[in-house]
Amino acid sequence: MEYRVIKENDLFLLTDTKGNIPEDHPYGLGLYTKDTRFLSKLDLKINGQEPVLLSSDAAENYMATILLTNVQTEIDGKLELWRESVEVKRTRYIYDGVLYERIQLTNYYPKQIAFELSVHMDADFADMFVVRGFQTGELGKGTGTEAADRSLSFSYLGADQVRRATSVTWDRQEQSVHENGDVFFRVSLNHGESENIRFTVQPQIGEACVTEPIKPEDALEQLKHIYKVWDQQTAKVQTDHELLQRLVDRGLKDMKVLLTDLGYGSFPVAGLPWFGVPFGRDSLIASLQMLPFNAQIAKGTIRTMAAWQGKAVDPWRDEQPGKIMHEIRYGELANTKQIPFTPYYGTVDATPLFLMLIVEYVRWTGDLALVQELEPNIIGALEWIDRYGDRDDDLFVEYHQESSKGIANQGWKDSGDSIVHRNGEYANTPIALSEVQGYVFQAKTGIADLYEALGRNEESTRLRDEARRLKSKFDEAFWMDEHQYYAIALDGSKHQVGTITSNPGHLLLSGMLDESRAEAVADMLISHKMFSGFGIRTMGAGEAGYNPMSYHDGSIWPHDNSMIILGLSKTGRQQHANQVMKGLIDSAGHFEYERLPELFCGYDSSIGKAVPYPVACSPQAWAAGAPLVFIQSLLGLFPDGVGKEIHLSPVLLDGMNELTVSNIAIGSGILSIRVERSGESDISWSVLENTTGYRVIAD
Template sequence: MDYLVIKENDLFMLSEPNGDLTEGHAYGLGLYAKDTRFLSKWELKINGEKPILLSSDGSDNRVSQVLLTNPHMEQDGELILWRESIQIKRERFIYDDVLYETVTLKNYYPKPVSFNISLSFDADFKDMFIVRGFQTGKTGSIINRVYDETAFKVEYAGADDIKRTTNVSWDRKPDEVTEEGGLTYRFHLSHSQEESITFKVQGTAGEESGGAVLDAKTALANLTASYEHWAETTASVKTDLPALQKLVDRGLGDLRVLMTDIGYGSFPVAGLPWFGVPFGRDSLIAALQMLAFNPEVAKGTIRTMASTQGTNVDPWRDEQPGKIMHEIRFGELANTNQIPFTPYYGTIDATPLYLILITEYIKWTGDLALAEELMDSIQKALDWIDSYGDRDGDLFVEYHQESSKGIANQGWKDSGDSIVHRNGDYAETPIALSEVQGYVYQAKTGIASIFDALGEGGHAGKLRGEAAELKSRFEKEFWMEDQQFYAIALDQHKKQVGTITSNPGHVLFSGMLEKDRADAVADMLVSDKMFSGYGIRTMGEEEAGYNPMSYHDGSVWPHDNSMILLGMSKLAQHEQAAKVMNGLIKAADHFEYERLPELFCGYSSSLGKAVKYPVACSPQAWAAGTPLVFIQSMLGLFPDSLQKKISLSPTLAVGMNELEVSGIRIGEGKLSVKLLREDGRTEVRVIENTTGFTVACDQMGVLHE
C-alpha cells in the first residue's frame, strides 16, 4: 500500500509509509475522528533532513512500526553524521481515542555522536468530504494556537457551532519550540545507546472533555487485553493449508480493527481509509459473514441500524419511514446540512439485508428476545418494502434517486455506469435489481419463521404468501431463456437489463430459485466468461460494458464472491464453491499482508498475477469477512436454533486435508468440529457440542461424534 493506516474505535491515522503526515498529499493524510482531520501535519527530520525509510510495517493490527535512518551528512568537508549511523524507530498505536507514538533513537556509530531531531505539527480540522475533494462549503476557522514546552494546542470554531480541539503532548522537554508548531531535541548518544520520546495526540469535539490520558505502557497493555478478549470470544481456525490460514487470521484481525461502537454495541465500519463510519449494506454484510465466528457483532450491528431507521419522508436524504440507512457522517458539512449524510438513506438493499441479518442471527443464537425488542422496527422495515420500496405495486423493490447530492445507483454496485444494457445503454431509474428481489424473498420467509416461533402464525402465513408471489413474478420477468441466466435488473420501462453479471448469484442464498435454474446460475458464474481464475467477475467478458479495470463492470469483489458462496454452500454446489474459494485463495498471494482487498481487476489468471485496483480500500470489512465465509462454506454449516437443528455439508479446498474450527457459538452452547480428508471422503469429528442440538451430516461426509 502507498499508505500506513492504524485505527481503534472512532480514531484512525492515515500516513505516508515513513509515518509522516505531509500537507497537500493526494491521499489526504491525517488523524481523523468523526469525519474531521484533527492532525494534518506531523513530520520528523534529523538535522533538518528527511530520514531514509528502511521498513514500514502495518501487519500488526495493534501497533504499526517504522524504521528509518539518517542520510550521509557533511558540511565543508567535515563529517557531521556518517550514513546509517542512527536508527530511528517510530512505534504507533491508538487507545481510548488517543494516538500514542514513541520515537526511539539508537546510535550504531562506533563513537559518540550528536544530532538534532525535529518534529512539526499542525491541525486544519477539515471535513473528510473537503479533504477528498468531493465537496466545498461553508466552514469555520481556527481561533487559537498555543505552543510551549509542554504541549501544542489548536482550537477550531466550526460552522456547526461545535468547538474542536487538538492537543499534542510529550514526555521529554524539547530544547527548542517554534511558533509554527515545531520542536527540536538535541541528542548526545554513545555507541549502542538509545533514548525515546513519547507523544500523545488527543482530539475533542463539543462537550467532550478528553479525560485523563493514560501513560503509553498502560494504554498498550489495555489495548492488548482487548485483542486477547476478542480472540477468546471469537471462533478459531486451524488448517493445514497455510495460504488459507493466513487469510483467515488476517480477516479476523482486520475485522477487529474495524470494530466501532456508537452506543449500541460493536459493529464493523465499512473500510479504511475513507469509510470508517457506519454503513448500512457494508456493516450488515460483514456482520452476516461473521456469524459463525462472533454473533455478538451481528447484534451490535442490528441495534445500530435500528437506531437510525428512517422516520420521515425526506427527499434530501432519500429517507422514508422504516428504511435502513446507507451511510452516516459526523463532520461539519453533514452537521450544517450541506451534504445529506445525517444519515443518508440512498440504498435499496440495506432494509431487506437488515431483516436477513436479524433472521440469520436468531437462527444461529435462538435469541428471540432481540426480535421481541425490535418488533416495531421489523414491522416498519416490512412496511417500507411493500410501500416505498415497491414504488409501483408490481411486487418488485425499485430505487430512484431523489436527493440532489445523493447516489444514482443504489444497489451495491453504486457507480454511475454499473447498470448497463447489452447494447451499452445505461439503464434509467426506477430500477429493480435481481439480487434485491432475492433479499426481499429471504427477508420475508426468514421473518415468517420468527413469527412462527413467537406464535404469530397469521403474520407468518401472510409473509410466506407474499414471498411465493414474488418468486413466481421474478421467474417470469427476470429469467432470460436464451442466456439460461437472470437479468441483472428491470429498467424504468420494465425491460430486462440483460447484461451477464454476478448479481443473480446473490439470489442463490435466498432459497428462491428452483434447482435447475440455481444450477444454471452457478455454472454460468464459474464459466470462463465470468470466472477470471482468481474469482467471479462483476460482469462477464465480451459484454458491452465489460472492463476488467472498472470499479463494478468486470472487476472481482471478494465480498460479492462470498455472498455467492453462501448460496452455493447452502445448495451443496460443492464443485462450483471450491473453484471460487481456490481462486480467491490464490489471488491473496498477490496482495500485501496476505489480505484480500476491497476489489481487484478482473484480468484472467493466465497473466500470472492478480492485478491491483488502484484505489481499493484496505482493510475493508466485507473483504476481511470473505475468508470467514470460506470456513462456513467448507463446513456447510447453516444451523437453525429455532428448530434445534445443526446440519453439515462438508468439503475441503484443493490442497487441504485438515480443518479444525473451535468455539462456534450456536444456541446457548458451542460447537467444535474437525474435518479430515479420508479416501476421497470428508470425515467429520465433533470435538465439542454443548448446544444440546443433534449434529447431522449429509452424504458429503462421514460423521463421528
C-alpha cells in the same frame, strides 16, 4: 498499499510508509475521527533531513512499527553525522481516543554523536468530503495555535459552530517549540545508547475538557487485553492449508480493528481509509459473514441500524419511515446540512438485509428475545418494503434518487455506470435489482419462520404468501431464456437490463430459485465469461459495459464472491464453491499481508498475477469477512436456532488435509469440528464438542 493505517474504535491514523503525514498527499493522509482530520502534517527529520525507510509494518492493525535511519549530513564540507548512525524506531497505537507514539533513537556509530531531531505538525480540521475532493462549501477557520513547554494545541471553529482542537504533548524537554508546529530536540547519545521520546495526540470536539491520557504502557496493556478478550470470544481455525490459514487470521484481525461502538454494541464500519463510519449494507453483510465466528457482532449491528431507522419522508436524505440507512457522517459539512449524510438513506438493499441478518442471527443464537425487542423495527422495515420500496405496486422493490446530492445507483454497485444495458445505454430509474428481490424473498420467508416460532401464525402465513407471489413474478420478469440467466435489473420502463453480471449469483442464497435455474446460474458464474481464475467478475467479459479496470463493471469483489459461495454451498454445489474459493485464495498471494482488498481488477489469471485496483480500501470489512465465509462453506454449516438443529456437510479443498474449527458459538453453547482427509478422496469428520443443545444433522 502505499499507506499505513491503524485504528481503534472511532479514531484512525493514516500515514505514508515512513509514518509521516506529508501535506497534500493524494491519499489524504492524517489523523481522523468523526469525519474530521485532526492532524494534517507530521514529519520527522534528523538534522533537517528526512530519514531513510528500513521497514514498515502495520500487520497488527492496532499497532505500527517503523524503522528508519539517517542520511549523511555535512556543514561546509565537514561531517556532521555519518550515514546510518542512528536507528529510529517509531511505535504507535491508539487507545481511548488518544494516539500514542514512541520514537526510540539508538546510536550505532562507534563514538558519541549529537544531532537534532525535529518533528513538524499541523492540523487543518478538514472535513472528510473535502479531503476526498467530493465537496466544497462553507467551512470554518483555524483559531490559532498555542505552543507551551512540552505541548502544542491547534484549534478550529467550524461552520457548524463546533470547536475542534488537537492537543499534542511529549515527555522530554525540547530545545524549542514554535506556533507553526515545529518542535526541535537536541539529542546526544553514546555508542549503543538509546533514548525515547513519547508523544500523545488527542482530538477534542466541543467544549469538553481534555482529560489526561493514561500512561503509554498502561494504554498498551489495556489495548492488548481488549484483543485477548476478542480472541477468547471468537471461533478458532486450524488448517494445514497455509495460505487459507493466513487469510482467516488476517480477516479476523481486520474485522476486529474495524469494529466501532456508537452505544448499541460493536459493529464493523465499512473500511479504511475512506469509510470508517456506519454503512448499512456493508456493516450488515460483514456481520452476516462473521456469524460463525462471533455472532454478537451481528447483534450490535442490528441494534445500531435499528437506532437510526428512518422515521420520516425526507427527500433531501432519501429517507422514508422504516428504511435502514446507507451511511452516516459527522463532519461540519454534514452538521451544516451541506451534504445529506446525517444519516443518508439512499440504499435499496439495506432494509431487506437488516431483516435477513436478524433471521440469520436467530438461527445461530436462538435469541428470539431480540425479535420481540425489535418488533417495531421489523414491522417498520417490512412496511417500507411494501409501501416505499415497491414504488408502483408491482411486487418489486425499486430505487430512484430523490436527493440532489444523493447517490444515483442505490444497490451495492453504486457507481454511475454500473447498471448498463447490453447495447451500452445506462438504465433509467426507477430500477429493480435482481439480488434485492432475492433479499426481500429471503427476509420475508425468514421472518415468517420467526413469527411461526412465536406463535404468530397469521402474520407468518401472510409473509410466506407474499414471498411466493414475488418468486413467481420474478421468474417471469427477470429470466432471460436466450442466455439461461437472470437480468441484473428491470429499468424504469420494466425492460430487462440484460447484461450478464454477478448480481443474480446472490439469489442462490435466498432459496428463491428452482433447481434447474439455480444450476444454470451456478454454471454461468464459473464460466470463462464470468470467472477469471482469481474470482467471479462483477460483469461478464465481452459485455458492452465490460472493463476489467472498472469499479463495478468487470472487477472482482471478494465480498460479492463470498455471498455467491455461501449460496453455492447452501444449494449443494460445493464443487463450484471450491473453485471460486481456490481462485480468491490464489489471488491473495499478490496483495500486501496476503489480505484480500475491497476489490481488484478482473483480468484473467493466465497473465500470472492478480492486478490491484488503484484506490481499493484496505482493510475493508466485507473483504475481511470473505475468508470467514470460506470456512462456513467448507463445513457446510447452517444452524437452525428455531428448530434446534445444526446442518453439516464438511469438505476440504484440493491439497488440504485437515481443518479444525473450534469455539463456534451456537445457541447457548459451543460447537467444535474436525475434518480430515484419510485418502486421496476420502473425507471424514467428527464433532469434537457440542454443548449447544442442538441436534447435528449430516446433509
